[in-house]
Amino acid sequence: MAQQFLLSAASRTLSLRSIYKAGEDAAYKVFCEMRWPETEGEAVCPRCGCCETYNITTRRKFKCKGCGHQFSVTSGTIFASRKMDFVDLLAAICLIVNASKGMSMVQLSRDLDCQYKTAFVLAHKLREAMAQEIQTGEVLEGHVEIDGAYFGGHIRPANEKINRVDRRKKEHQTGKRRVVIAMREREGRTLPFVGMSEAEGVTLANENVSRLSTMSADEASHWDLLHKGFDVDRVNHSEVYSDHGKHTNMVESFFSRLRNMVEGQHHGVSPKYLHQYANHSAWLEDNRRTDNGTMAKIVVSNAMDAPVSRNWKGYWQRAA
Numbered sequence: 001m002a003q004q005f006l007l008s009a010a011s012r013t014l015s016l017r018s019i020y021k022a023g024e025d026a027a028y029k030v031f032c033e034m035r036w037p038e039t040e041g042e043a044v045c046p047r048c049g050c051c052e053t054y055n056i057t058t059r060r061k062f063k064c065k066g067c068g069h070q071f072s073v074t075s076g077t078i079f080a081s082r083k084m085d086f087v088d089l090l091a092a093i094c095l096i097v098n099a100s101k102g103m104s105m106v107q108l109s110r111d112l113d114c115q116y117k118t119a120f121v122l123a124h125k126l127r128e129a130m131a132q133e134i135q136t137g138e139v140l141e142g143h144v145e146i147d148g149a150y151f152g153g154h155i156r157p158a159n160e161k162i163n164r165v166d167r168r169k170k171e172h173q174t175g176k177r178r179v180v181i182a183m184r185e186r187e188g189r190t191l192p193f194v195g196m197s198e199a200e201g202v203t204l205a206n207e208n209v210s211r212l213s214t215m216s217a218d219e220a221s222h223w224d225l226l227h228k229g230f231d232v233d234r235v236n237h238s239e240v241y242s243d244h245g246k247h248t249n250m251v252e253s254f255f256s257r258l259r260n261m262v263e264g265q266h267h268g269v270s271p272k273y274l275h276q277y278a279n280h281s282a283w284l285e286d287n288r289r290t291d292n293g294t295m296a297k298i299v300v301s302n303a304m305d306a307p308v309s310r311n312w313k314g315y316w317q318r319a320a
């Protein structure tokens with residue numbers, strides 16, 4: 001029997017030891033190479049596109065010979081105005097790609113010896129970078145499974161029975177409950193969205209799945225509408241989970257990872273950011289057979305490609 005990928009040496013191509021042993025200059029070089037791949041890491045002015053620059057090495061800045069603009073490797077990217085060393089940034093990325101079910105921010109801040117707030121914002125910026133690869137706008141093809149799973153809005157029962165309420169009733173809901181609707185190609189991408197009810201998935205499928213695809217869904221009645229646009233396999237989960245190849249097991253396994261992440265690591269997340277945890281989880285799912293060194297490079301490269309984050313730049317300064 002072939003060795004399971006995650007247990008093989010081929011899955012381990014990056015370690016914290018190698019990052020810290022190579023040091024700050026090597027980490028900086030990785031960021032330069034990912035920012036400017038076409039010039040193999042030689043700086044290109046983001047303002048005028050000029051390749052001729054003065055290198056202000058002491059401050060790790062560049063000055064354009066053409067227009068005089070001063071910039072750094074992270075200017076205009078998601079890591080703009082970073083204060084962390086490049087070596088720690090790379091270590092953070094390594095820790096995050098290794099955590100296949102996510103990582104709590106307390107743990108990340110302890111591992112990196114940084115403030116909780118720093119870890120929180122950094123991880124969210126990395127999720128934005130990952131989301132670029134998930135939310136591509138391209139339609140899904142082939143055999144696509146669809147399903148929804150509800151997150152959040154837990155109502156804690158009161159201590160004494162006399163004070164307990166019927167938690168199913170609308171007036172007792174917290175308003176924080178959301179559904180993650182995911183579509184997953186059997187041999188490829190995972191595409192999640194967040195909504196208020198699972199029935200919204202029909203519109204999402206119409207917008208994001210190729211008409212030539214076959215879809216799989218469970219017995220929930222709102223999926224009946226999918227038959228209008230697609231060839232659909234249905235499986236009745238109250239009777240069987242897999243009926244001669246008709247199943248939604250791939251999308252269920254995505255939800256299992258997401259639930260482990262949200263409930264096991266983060267102990268519940270804000271509905272405002274649930275879509276980013278779903279994107280993070282989808283990214284891990286789609287890269288589950290990628291070695292960790294390549295995963296880290298993909299994240300750095302996406303981050304160097306991602307614009308300054310409107311959500312996370314100066315987040316705590318605004319909150320204060």
Ligand SMILES: [Zn+2]
Binds near residue numbers: 045047064065067068
């Ligand atoms: Zn310039």
